[in-house]
Each structure stands twice: as C-alpha cells, then as structure tokens.
Amino acid sequence: MLMTENKHTGYYNYTVEARDTDSSDRATYVALCDYIIRVAGDDADIRGFGVRKLNNAHWSWVLSRMCVEFTRRPRQGEHLIVRNWLSDVNRIMATRNMEIRDSENRLLTAAVTQWAMIDLDKRCAVDVTQSFDYSTVIEPDPCPIEKPRRIRTATSDTSFTRKVCYSDLDFNGHVGSVKYLQWMLDMVPVEFITERGLARLDINYHHEAVIGQQLLIGYQQSEDSSTFEITSADDNRNVCKAVLQWK
Amino acid sequence: MLMTENKHTGYYNYTVEARDTDSSDRATYVALCDYIIRVAGDDADIRGFGVRKLNNAHWSWVLSRMCVEFTRRPRQGEHLIVRNWLSDVNRIMATRNMEIRDSENRLLTAAVTQWAMIDLDKRCAVDVTQSFDYSTVIEPDPCPIEKPRRIRTATSDTSFTRKVCYSDLDFNGHVGSVKYLQWMLDMVPVEFITERGLARLDINYHHEAVIGQQLLIGYQQSEDSSTFEITSADDNRNVCKAVLQWK
Numbered sequence: 001m002l003m004t005e006n007k008h009t010g011y012y013n014y015t016v017e018a019r020d021t022d023s024s025d026r027a028t029y030v031a032l033c034d035y036i037i038r039v040a041g042d043d044a045d046i047r048g049f050g051v052r053k054l055n056n057a058h059w060s061w062v063l064s065r066m067c068v069e070f071t072r073r074p075r076q077g078e079h080l081i082v083r084n085w086l087s088d089v090n091r092i093m094a095t096r097n098m099e100i101r102d103s104e105n106r107l108l109t110a111a112v113t114q115w116a117m118i119d120l121d122k123r124c125a126v127d128v129t130q131s132f133d134y135s136t137v138i139e140p141d142p143c144p145i146e147k148p149r150r151i152r153t154a155t156s157d158t159s160f161t162r163k164v165c166y167s168d169l170d171f172n173g174h175v176g177s178v179k180y181l182q183w184m185l186d187m188v189p190v191e192f193i194t195e196r197g198l199a200r201l202d203i204n205y206h207h208e209a210v211i212g213q214q215l216l217i218g219y220q221q222s223e224d225s226s227t228f229e230i231t232s233a234d235d236n237r238n239v240c241k242a243v244l245q246w247k
Numbered sequence: 248m249l250m251t252e253n254k255h256t257g258y259y260n261y262t263v264e265a266r267d268t269d270s271s272d273r274a275t276y277v278a279l280c281d282y283i284i285r286v287a288g289d290d291a292d293i294r295g296f297g298v299r300k301l302n303n304a305h306w307s308w309v310l311s312r313m314c315v316e317f318t319r320r321p322r323q324g325e326h327l328i329v330r331n332w333l334s335d336v337n338r339i340m341a342t343r344n345m346e347i348r349d350s351e352n353r354l355l356t357a358a359v360t361q362w363a364m365i366d367l368d369k370r371c372a373v374d375v376t377q378s379f380d381y382s383t384v385i386e387p388d389p390c391p392i393e394k395p396r397r398i399r400t401a402t403s404d405t406s407f408t409r410k411v412c413y414s415d416l417d418f419n420g421h422v423g424s425v426k427y428l429q430w431m432l433d434m435v436p437v438e439f440i441t442e443r444g445l446a447r448l449d450i451n452y453h454h455e456a457v458i459g460q461q462l463l464i465g466y467q468q469s470e471d472s473s474t475f476e477i478t479s480a481d482d483n484r485n486v487c488k489a490v491l492q493w494k
Contacts, residue, residue, distance in 0.1 A: 018285065018288075018418055019281065019285065021418050022413070022416060022418065023416060023417075023418055023419060023420035025418060028414075030414065034266065038265065038266065041265075076418070165433035166269070166432060166433050166437050166440060167275075167277065167429045167432065167433050169269060169270060170270075171265055171268050171269065171270055171272060171323070172270060173270035182414045185413060185414065186412035186413050186414050190413050190458060193413060211437060
C-alpha cells in the first residue's frame with residue numbers, strides 16, 4: 001500500500017503476515033525478496049511505467065539482476081516501511097532500489113534490482129529509454145548497497161535435477177523470480193539459515209523456465225558462501241546464477 | 248481482517264493478491280485453502296479459544312480433517328467475504344465451517360474443517376470440551392457441505408519420494424497443512440487444474456512431518472479423481488491422505 005510520496009520516492013507500509021514467517025517467527029528471506037519485487041512492480045505501475053501499461057505495447061519488464069543485504073529479519077506483526085526509488089535508466093537497464101526499515105527507522109534490508117525490457121512477441125530486448133520519459137521519475141539518490149555483481153560460471157560440487165511444476169509458476173506462467181532462491185535455500189544446511197543468516201545475496205537471471213522443463217541445479221559450498229548455477233538440462237542454457245553470502 | 252460479527256459468526260474480508268494467483272489470474276486452490284486455515288486460526292484467537300491462548304497451557308489445535316468444494320476461483324483484486332462459524336464441539340473434535348462469497352454474494356468456496364486438540368508436552372490428545380466454554384460461541388448452523396470423509400488406504404499406481412525441506416515448514420516447524428495439497432496438485436496433469444478444475448477435496452491429516460524426513464507419496468489417478476497417500480518412508484506411518492475430485 002502506497003503510504004506517502006516524497007518527490008520521486010515511494011514509501012510503502014507492510015505488516016509481516018504469519019504466512020511470511022518460518023518457525024523462528026521471523027519473515028523468511030524468500031518473503032522479503034518477494035515483497036521487494038512486488039513493491040518494484042506496484043511502484044512502477046503507480047508511476048505509469050509498469051507492466052500494466054507496457055503490456056499494451058506487448059512489452060514487459062524482466063528482472064535481470066538483484067542483490068539484497070540483510071541486517072535483521074522482522075517478526076510477524078512488525079510494521080515495515082519500504083522506500084523505493086528509480087536511480088538510473090539507460091538503454092539496457094533500469095535500476096530500482098529499496099530499503100526496508102522497521103518502525104524505529106532501523107534499516108533491515110536494502111536491495112538493488114536491475115530490469116531489462118523485452119518485446120513479448122519478438123522475444124528480444126527493447127531500448128528501455130524509448131518506453132517512457134524517465135527524467136520525470138528519476139530520484140538521483142545513490143544505490144543503498146553495492147550494485148548486483150555479475151556471477152561467473154563456477155564448478156559445482158553437487159548437482160540436482162528438478163522438473164518445473166505448476167506451483168513453481170507465477171502469474172506470468174514462468175518460474176517465479178524468488179522460487180529459485182527458495183530452491184537454493186532448501187539445499188544449504190538449515191543451520192546456515194536459522195543460526196548464521198544471510199548477509200547478502202546476488203542473483204543473475206538469464207532465461208525463463210517453463211512448466212515441464214528439466215533443470216540442473218549446481219551447488220558449491222564454501223565456508224562463507226553458497227554458489228548456485230541453474231541450467232536447462234535439455235539445451236544447457238543458463239537459467240539463473242546466484243551467490244549467497246553468510247554472516 | 249474481521250469485518251463484522253453476527254452473533255457467533257465472523258465475517259472477514261479479503262482481496263485476492265497477485266501472489267495468490269496462477270497464470271490464469273485466478274487464486275490457486277492452495278491459496279484458497281491457505282486462506283481458509285488462516286481465517287480459522289484468526290477467528291479462534293479473536294473469540295478466545297485460539298492457539299495463542301491454548302499455548303499458555305501447552306495445548307494446541309491440530310487440523311485433523313478438511314473438505315472444500317469450489318464453484319469458481321476468484322480473480323486477482325476481487326473482494327471476498329469469508330463467513331466462519333463453529334457448528335459443533337465434542338470431546339474429540341471441533342468443527343469450524345467457512346463460506347467464501349464474492350462481492351455479489353455468490354458462493355465461491357465452502358469448507359468444513361475438523362480440529363483435534365493435543366498436549367504439546369505429552370504429545371497426546373486433550374478433551375476439547377475442557378479447554379473453553381464453547382456453548383458461548385457455537386452457531387448451530389449446519390455445515391455448508393457434506394463433512395470431511397474418512398479416506399481409506401488405497402493401492403497406488405505411482406509413488407514418489409520427497410525429503411522435507413526448510414521451505415515446506417510453517418511457523419510451527421512442521422510441514423504446513425496446505426503444502427501437502429501443493430505437492431499433490433504438482434503431480435496431477437496440469438490440464439486438470441487449468442481446464443477441468445477441482446470440484447471437491449477431502450484431506451485427512453494423521454501425523455506431522457518434520458525437516459529431513461523422507462516421505463513416500465502414493466498417487467492413483469482415475470477418470471474423475473486423484474487419490475493420494477503420504478507415508479513416512481522410515482517407519483511407514485501415515486502422514487496424510489487425500490482425494491481430489493475433478494469437475
């Protein structure tokens with residue numbers, strides 16, 4: 001829900017629901033990232049450059065890279081304030097930033113998301129700057145954390161196959177952006193989540209995955225980080241890569 | 248959110264969110280069942296016999312059986328009214344009913360849920376009638392649909408193993424009640440969901456499942472129904488059984 005607006009920055013409030021939490025009574029990383037992506041979409045819609053308007057031209061935003069840093073996971077019932085602003089647009093990418101703060105204005109989570117634009121008919125990239133006059137909505141504040149890193153292909157210690165099923169899909173009919181993160185977190189030792197906690201995650205999205213597709217999830221664990229590479233088992237195409245850094 | 252109250256019946260309103268929907272833009276069966284269970288919990292808390300109060304005595308409600316019938320899946324943004332009432336309590340079980348209606352008062356979904364009570368320390372059943380004076384909250388309206396059926400053990404055509412992982416758990420640290428339904432729906436041909444639709448589901452819960460536990464999911468498909476039996480692979484104990492009837 002849009003709470004207030006200061007120039008080109010949207011402030012949203014959110015109360016952590018029971019369905020967002022794990023048995024520690026705190027919001028999961030998946031719920032926090034899901035909320036970040038939903039706010040990005042809603043805010044773009046409100047300002048007139050969202051998917052709803054783009055779809056008239058058969059264009060759409062595609063999440064290309066995301067990084068998120070976590071200080072504290074909020075508890076069920078906590079009231080959060082989410083600040084969202086568009087800091088930069090070029091032909092390739094729009095950069096949208098978020099900060100999630102608690103009711104005492106302490107920073108809980110900060111994120112940078114980078115979005116490309118595609119033509120849904122031709123399945124090719126569109127010049128982002130042609131879709132809207134972004135000079136009217138840019139807030140030239142710096143990103144709150146270092147921008148998303150480009151993740152290089154790594155060797156994997158372990159790999160799992162997974163067939164995409166109905167519940168993996170979002171309203172677009174593709175595997176939802178946070179679903180990959182959920183799969184990754186299910187592969188790391190659970191104590192990493194419950195005892196250490198995530199310091200930062202970087203995720204690069206390459207190709208969408210659809211129902212029935214067989215995916216290969218490569219996983220490498222070091223002392224402080226978990227690296228993942230998800231490829232399509234059929235044609236070896238990159239689907240998604242991520243690095244999770246633990247506290 | 249509690250909207251209004253008529254004697255012992257709670258009326259809640261809910262707007263279908265994007266995260267509740269699939270690519271048909273309609274709420275998933277899992278989202279509808281999840282909402283039914285959440286309303287049951289919230290309504291019990293409001294009336295003074297919920298988990299929050301019971302936990303003081305180290306008691307808790309446990310969902311034992313549920314049945315749900317579906318007329319229409321609502322679209323994203325639709326405003327729903329959920330009617331919730333407790334129709335019957337005996338030593339073994341409390342029966343809580345729900346009807347979900349759209350803004351024109353058309354019935355979308357009706358459910359009957361039956362809850363047992365356990366002592367969390369001794370892990371044994373508690374006499375439900377001892378926990379609260381239910382005569383003050385019973386609404387003696389009949390259940391909106393035929394009560395949940397007892398599902399008998401059946402032979403399975405197919406079976407899959409599945410290891411319980413972090414994202415399967417709810418805030419209690421057990422596999423969430425609707426998670427089993429999600430697994431089942433992921434096993435049926437997707438056209439059953441997108442083209443035929445669920446008429447009714449019956450689900451019996453037997454034992455809770457915890458992280459790391461290896462489960463065996465038996466599945467049998469007939470023309471009009473899908474039958475599932477989930478057992479623990481280690482000790483063969485029943486975890487959950489369900490019958491999904493298709494339109």
